Amino acid sequence: MNGGEIAALIAAGAFAMLVLVLVVLLWRLRLTVDAATRAIKDLNDRTAPILAKADTTMDNVNTALSQVHTSLDGVNLQLHKVDTITGHAAQVSGNVAHLAGIVTSVASNPLVKVAAFGYGVRRAAVRRARLEDESEARDLVRGRRKGRRRGRA
Numbered sequence: 334m335n336g337g338e339i340a341a342l343i344a345a346g347a348f349a350m351l352v353l354v355l356v357v358l359l360w361r362l363r364l365t366v367d368a369a370t371r372a373i374k375d376l377n378d379r380t381a382p383i384l385a386k387a388d389t390t391m392d393n394v395n396t397a398l399s400q401v402h403t404s405l406d407g408v409n410l411q412l413h414k415v416d417t418i419t420g421h422a423a424q425v426s427g428n429v430a431h432l433a434g435i436v437t438s439v440a441s442n443p444l445v446k447v448a449a450f451g452y453g454v455r456r457a458a459v460r461r462a463r464l465e466d467e468s469e470a471r472d473l474v475r476g477r478r479k480g481r482r483r484g485r486a
Contacts, residue, residue, distance in 0.1 A: 334342075
């Protein structure tokens, strides 16, 4: 055997060793990938019921949010109606206040004048009656004084 054949034989042995090392590495890699696949499958099997429950829960939450949205739309509609009613009530109360002011000014002005006139007439009548009573009393006192003077004289 010459030197070239020995070198070829060494190269072939080295290549066979390289192939053997690569086969072992690929075999271990396959085992690792199989273990990872089993772990992922187990994880999926364990989380499937949880995810199903989560899907059901999310469906319930979406239904509840839809109902809340519908309720809020109804509340907003009712608030709009209440706002309209409040506006009308404010307008009516303003009109009633204005009408009350007009009625008060119309009714109270002549009534005040009539009441003042009536008070003045009553006061004048009372004064006149008092003056007449005082005048009669004076006349009576004068008559008595005159009678006493006549009796003395």
